[in-house]
Amino acid sequence: MSAAIQLEGVSILRDGRKVLADVSLRVPAGETLSILGSSGSGKTTLLRVVAGFIAPQLGGVRIGDVLVSDRGRIVIAPEERDVAMVFQDLALWPHLTVHGNLVFGLQGKKVPRTERDARVAAILARVGLSGKERRHPGELSGGERQRVAIARALVLDPCAVLFDEPLSNLDLGLIAWTNCACDPICHSHE
Amino acid sequence: MAPGMGWAVALRRREEALLLVAAGVVLAALAFLPLVFLGGELAKGEALRQAVRALSAPRTWGLFLSSVGIASAVTILSLGIGLPLGVLLGRSDVPLRRVALWLHAFPLFVPPFLLALGWFHLLGGGGLARSELGIRVLFSAPGAILVLALALTPIVTSLVAVGLQAVDPSLEEAALLVAGPRRAAARILLPLVRPAIALAALVVFSLAFSELGVPMFLRVAVYPGMVFSRLGGVDYAPGEAFALALPLFVVAVGLLAFERRAAGRRSFAVLGLRSREVPDLRLGRWRPAATVFAAAAALLPFAPISALALRAAGGHGFVELPQWIGSSAWNSLFDALVAGTFVLALAVVIGHAAARRRRGGAGLDALAVLAFVMPASVLGVGLIATWNRPSLQAVYGTSAIIALAFAARYGAVGLRTAAVSFSQGSEHYEEAAAIGGARFLRRLGRILVPIHARGLAAAWLLAVVFCLRDLETAVLLYPAGQEPLTVRIFTLEANGPEAVVAALSCVQVAMIAIVLALGSAVLFRRKR
Numbered sequence: 001m002s003a004a005i006q007l008e009g010v011s012i013l014r015d016g017r018k019v020l021a022d023v024s025l026r027v028p029a030g031e032t033l034s035i036l037g038s039s040g041s042g043k044t045t046l047l048r049v050v051a052g053f054i055a056p057q058l059g060g061v062r063i064g065d066v067l068v069s070d071r072g073r074i075v076i077a078p079e080e081r082d083v084a085m086v087f088q089d090l091a092l093w094p095h096l097t098v099h100g101n102l103v104f105g106l107q108g109k110k111v112p113r114t115e116r117d118a119r120v121a122a123i124l125a126r127v128g129l130s131g132k133e134r135r136h137p138g139e140l141s142g143g144e145r146q147r148v149a150i151a152r153a154l155v156l157d158p159c160a161v162l163f164d165e166p167l168s169n170l171d172l173g174l175i176a177w178t179n180c181a182c183d184p185i186c187h188s189h190e
Numbered sequence: 191m192a193p194g195m196g197w198a199v200a201l202r203r204r205e206e207a208l209l210l211v212a213a214g215v216v217l218a219a220l221a222f223l224p225l226v227f228l229g230g231e232l233a234k235g236e237a238l239r240q241a242v243r244a245l246s247a248p249r250t251w252g253l254f255l256s257s258v259g260i261a262s263a264v265t266i267l268s269l270g271i272g273l274p275l276g277v278l279l280g281r282s283d284v285p286l287r288r289v290a291l292w293l294h295a296f297p298l299f300v301p302p303f304l305l306a307l308g309w310f311h312l313l314g315g316g317g318l319a320r321s322e323l324g325i326r327v328l329f330s331a332p333g334a335i336l337v338l339a340l341a342l343t344p345i346v347t348s349l350v351a352v353g354l355q356a357v358d359p360s361l362e363e364a365a366l367l368v369a370g371p372r373r374a375a376a377r378i379l380l381p382l383v384r385p386a387i388a389l390a391a392l393v394v395f396s397l398a399f400s401e402l403g404v405p406m407f408l409r410v411a412v413y414p415g416m417v418f419s420r421l422g423g424v425d426y427a428p429g430e431a432f433a434l435a436l437p438l439f440v441v442a443v444g445l446l447a448f449e450r451r452a453a454g455r456r457s458f459a460v461l462g463l464r465s466r467e468v469p470d471l472r473l474g475r476w477r478p479a480a481t482v483f484a485a486a487a488a489l490l491p492f493a494p495i496s497a498l499a500l501r502a503a504g505g506h507g508f509v510e511l512p513q514w515i516g517s518s519a520w521n522s523l524f525d526a527l528v529a530g531t532f533v534l535a536l537a538v539v540i541g542h543a544a545a546r547r548r549r550g551g552a553g554l555d556a557l558a559v560l561a562f563v564m565p566a567s568v569l570g571v572g573l574i575a576t577w578n579r580p581s582l583q584a585v586y587g588t589s590a591i592i593a594l595a596f597a598a599r600y601g602a603v604g605l606r607t608a609a610v611s612f613s614q615g616s617e618h619y620e621e622a623a624a625i626g627g628a629r630f631l632r633r634l635g636r637i638l639v640p641i642h643a644r645g646l647a648a649a650w651l652l653a654v655v656f657c658l659r660d661l662e663t664a665v666l667l668y669p670a671g672q673e674p675l676t677v678r679i680f681t682l683e684a685n686g687p688e689a690v691v692a693a694l695s696c697v698q699v700a701m702i703a704i705v706l707a708l709g710s711a712v713l714f715r716r717k718r
Contacts, residue, residue: 105626
């Protein structure tokens, strides 16, 4: 089975210290992988390497069959990798509405307007935010913002979604909701 | 894929790098090329002989040391007043401290020689106080130091106050558990804003060392005045001017080294305008005395401005104003708006690169800072050497040269303000846009600029106001008939009617106040 994401001997050095040392892993398409580790162990760095924000000094990264990073070089820029990411601080653009946040990536991909609106409406219905399209992130609760961030990642229909500590700022109720909600949503995007 | 398409895709993939290279080339052409041409002028045989003669004269070095002494004294005095005032107006429970900070900061945006003119009208023989001693002190080196210190202290006060507001309140609260407010301020808060203090000291020294208007009006001989006289006065000798600019260039490089060591990138982190409320430092029994000190600091700068207004009104200066003002006010505004907009365009690209530590960002930031700390006479002489040639009269013979000079000199003001704004916003906003498929120009237009609109507007406003208050750069370069208002006042001051000069000064102050008020209204508009 071909891997959606593959890391081969990835090493990251920072100030002479190895943040990641010779990491190799394969994530087959359709599978979920959780990376656990103590604070400062390099979990976020690993995700940023996959997303293309950091080039590994050693080793390479493949997405599908394409070599996207290779020994200190970003071969394919983040905007061309077809992966999505939910950031730890969510990074919802404060000046755009919920609709604006979701539609931004689709506009870049030149998705026709009618299809864009349909996809945004469908994903908002899935995360239970229908009717809040015109709100700005500042007008939403913490849990609603979390759901917008997840919807923004999934609406692009990417080949992989990267979650950076998606549950760290949530209370127990929202953690349970996110776990339940993400599972069927993610599987429907396989 | 067609070959042309391949190039287009390759260019689009490198949008950020290409834009940074373009901005860097423009900045280098503005700020670095003049230094190269300055060196080229000196390499010529006759100029080199003049340079050796000028630089071997004892008077040259006596004046140089005297100017360094004046600038150092201004810096020490400004720090002595501005540090405690920064704590009081930035974090203490002094009443109306924000209003007091605004009032105190206003003279920073007024050309210092107008304040000197105002003090003359306040203290002089025909003035309100009619103090013989006062006028003797004013027209001396200590007088110039006092005038400049009062004009430039707001730089220290503002940077310290804003820096203190950006300190994490928990650090202060941890100190307050084991120490009183004064000890917490002295041992914890002030050391935390050390980069801001270093930056303030650097800016005050640079501006004081570069200052031409105040010492020339107060008849105090200074080194930049000597360079100026070789370019525009009876001692016309451009070769000597190029030579005399050399020691100033060495000082500028020294100041840049100091800035890199003491403040540098760390100043990005402490200068931001945080909106978060932090608790005030309680002054207890010191509050009444502190209130008097703060009130004096807020109101004192308005004494010379009021004296100017009274002198203008008393001598019918406002009535005669239309005969004398010409197009100078419009020239000032036009040059400042063009230069400010130009600075903003550079600041968005280079400020972003500096804040996000892109390759080349730190180097371009250093170049912009070098142009700012470099005495205006060096930059001016370099620009003359670069642009004063027959084929370039479309630039040198028009107000374009002033806009370019302003952009070179005050680029750092806009660039640093933009960098502070970018560095305080989460990098994840841009990364989320990148991973959503947006290339750099789209990220810039749709995400970065709207999110940082307020910070970028502040960068533009500060650049415009610094250009509006400039005398030192413009006086060396203004084309005939297109002088800005500061230059018109400066040239009329020697033999024009006093009341008219005072009235023109009032117009200059009013123009800056209006620009600041409009800009502030936009900046502090309620935000969603």
